[in-house]
Amino acid sequence: MADQIIIAVPKGRILKEVLPLFEAVGIVPEAAFGDEDSRLLRFATNRPDIGLIRVRAFDVATFVAHGAAQIGIVGSDVLMEFDYSEIYAPIDLGIGHCRISVAEPVAMAATDDPREWSHVRVATKYPNITRRHFEARGVQAECVKLNGAMEIAPVLGLSSRIVDLVSTGRTLKDNGLAEVETIAEVSSRLIVNRAAFKTRAGDIVPLVEAFRQAVGGSDAASA
Incomplete structure (x- = not known):
């Protein structure tokens, strides 16, 4: 779907820690998403308005910064290295330490x-x-x-x-x-494309709040 919200997730060790978070916010990926041997890059979920991509950690930030994905999960190391002005990082997810x-x-x-x-x-x-x-x-x-x-x-x-x-x-x-x-x-952060956060607030803000509730925190920064 052209109007799907795309969430970019890094390959590797963080994947197992991400799955319980998705479950907590009501997102259930297709089975192949949790299979690290799968060569698929894009995955469906139980929600037709949300799709997932699984890419290298450094590429998560690039996809979100350029708006190809609206939301991502990535380590604070990547944010420190690239310092993209187009990225808003409102939540420390408390995983990937x-x-x-x-x-x-x-x-x-x-x-x-x-x-x-x-x-x-x-x-x-x-x-x-x-x-x-x-x-x-x-x-x-x-x-x-x-x-x-x-x-x-x-x-x-x-x-x-x-x-x-x-x-x-x-x-x-x-x-x-x-x-x-x-x-x-x-640690891993939830990141959002700043432009999408404003233009698609009705879709994205509830998702961000769901992740915030899932981690039980109020960590946020100004968009």
């Missing part, structure tokens, strides 16, 4: 003091967050942009440090790395 951290080889971390850094070379998919973080401390950051497999960069000499999302820390440990600094705590 993790952190953006600086990590380096364990042997280096044993004697290293981040307070003494003046220049760092960092592999990351968050160059904007990384530069802002280090610039605020007067540290020059040379960022090597990678889309994945950051943990291998120090081993192969691409960079001495990485900035990446960390949940349990197991991937870092398995690759001989240790966290030395936390840049930001991360």
Whole structure:
């Protein structure tokens, strides 16, 4: 349907945490949506006025910012990295908790003091967050942009440090790395296209309020 409200949801680990939220607001996706092996990108729901798309986390923000999707669920890390003015993020959904951290080889971390850094070379998919973080401390950051497999960069000499999302820390440990600094705590947010929030308020505002009730909070920002 051309007038459907499209909700963009990230692939990966957050999917299982999203499903109970949808149930709480009365949205039941088709069965394939919960199947991480499904190659489908667009999914129907029990509501003919609501459709879902499942894309990469960074792309969720892009779809919503450009109005291809009216609503999305995405980590605050993505919002920090791109800072789209077209996106309104009214609700912290309280899921997808993790952190953006600086990590380096364990042997280096044993004697290293981040307070003494003046220049760092960092592999990351968050160059904007990384530069802002280090610039605020007067540290020059040379960022090597990678889309994945950051943990291998120090081993192969691409960079001495990485900035990446960390949940349990197991991937870092398995690759001989240790966290030395936390840049930001991360959780998933409900995001809305600002223009759609105004022009389709009758459709979108009740949905936003339903999500707010589902998480039991009043977290909001001015549109």
